[in-house]
Amino acid sequence: MTEKTKPGLPGEPPSERPVAVVPFATTLERHGLSLVRGEVHTLQINTGFLCNLRCRHCHLEAGPDRREVMPRETMSAVIAFAERFRFQAIDITGGAPEMVPDLSFLIEGLAPLAPMLMLRTNLAALAAPAREGLLALCISRRVVLVASFPSTNPSRTDAQRGTGAAEAGIAMLRKLNAAGYGVEGSGLELNLVSNPVGAFLPATQAQAEAKFRRDLLRKWGVTFNNLYTFGNVPLGRFRQWLADSGNYDRYLRTLADGFNPCTVEGLMCRTQLSVSWDGYLYDCDFNLATDRYLEGRKVHVSEIRRLPPPGIPIAVGDYCYACTAGSGFT
Numbered sequence: 001m002t003e004k005t006k007p008g009l010p011g012e013p014p015s016e017r018p019v020a021v022v023p024f025a026t027t028l029e030r031h032g033l034s035l036v037r038g039e040v041h042t043l044q045i046n047t048g049f050l051c052n053l054r055c056r057h058c059h060l061e062a063g064p065d066r067r068e069v070m071p072r073e074t075m076s077a078v079i080a081f082a083e084r085f086r087f088q089a090i091d092i093t094g095g096a097p098e099m100v101p102d103l104s105f106l107i108e109g110l111a112p113l114a115p116m117l118m119l120r121t122n123l124a125a126l127a128a129p130a131r132e133g134l135l136a137l138c139i140s141r142r143v144v145l146v147a148s149f150p151s152t153n154p155s156r157t158d159a160q161r162g163t164g165a166a167e168a169g170i171a172m173l174r175k176l177n178a179a180g181y182g183v184e185g186s187g188l189e190l191n192l193v194s195n196p197v198g199a200f201l202p203a204t205q206a207q208a209e210a211k212f213r214r215d216l217l218r219k220w221g222v223t224f225n226n227l228y229t230f231g232n233v234p235l236g237r238f239r240q241w242l243a244d245s246g247n248y249d250r251y252l253r254t255l256a257d258g259f260n261p262c263t264v265e266g267l268m269c270r271t272q273l274s275v276s277w278d279g280y281l282y283d284c285d286f287n288l289a290t291d292r293y294l295e296g297r298k299v300h301v302s303e304i305r306r307l308p309p310p311g312i313p314i315a316v317g318d319y320c321y322a323c324t325a326g327s328g329f330t
């Protein structure tokens with residue numbers, strides 16, 4: 001069985017590679033399942049691929065040399081879109097969104113439009129002296145911070161994100177606690193996201209959260225609200241690392257063997273829309289990474305007059321096994 005890939009496609013290798021797994025779509029069929037849209041209530045905005053880090057697990061191949069960032073004109077179109085449809089939650093991601101010019105404009109425009117506005121951060125980008133004003137804005141607008149923090153073991157974190165990343169992350173977490181984030185009763189929510197540092201599945205969420213709470217408090221006096229664990233998706237830089245290290249086929253089989261049919265109903269792609277830095281719509285950030293547009297059509301956010309109705313099929317690939325293995329992306 002062979003997985004076809006397109007040369008030069010973001011997140012895909014340059015050639016075909018034999019893969020010893022049943023295609024994801026076939027696995028769904030065998031379980032009597034289909035992956036289709038439910039009611040959309042979340043808008044995810046990818047502000048671009050510029051990032052101060054070059055993480056090994058990144059499915060977008062984000063880094064300091066990327067120039068794809070959301071311009072103010074597109075931000076205005078996204079804000080107008082959110083005004084038309086009033087989502088329950090809006091999720092700003094990247095890259096490192098903090099590095100995008102006019103991010104404050106986007107936050108100010110979106111904050112009144114949804115009960116929950118989330119900003120994803122790798123912590124190191126937020127720590128830059130130039131971002132003091134951004135942190136103050138997040139506090140005033142009660143923005144939920146979702147911080148990537150792979151491990152409470154500094155050497156493991158540095159292995160995934162680069163030397164010094166753990167130290168910078170801890171320093172920023174302590175600063176956020178001092179500002180009230182992650183502190184009980186403050187109203188400022190700080191959630192952590194942990195991805196495995198290698199070619200294996202994450203620990204159970206409850207187990208990982210208990211360990212993070214214990215380690216962060218004991219070692220550094222850090223507190224937070226929730227921890228979410230997700231497996232790494234075999235796209236982009238992580239896929240290349242898997243191939244270079246000889247782990248690609250084994251990892252994909254591990255994901256496929258861990259397929260949990262109970263996760264399909266709650267997958268995030270069923271209830272969210274993803275907008276790219278240039279304003280086009282996708283089912284999710286992983287389909288964005290592979291240029292698979294919403295409903296197979298390249299449509300700009302400014303052109304949308306209706307949300308996709310329930311029952312519309314979602315484009316899938318074998319990388320979707322990462323979202324359905326174990327506890328999945330729910």
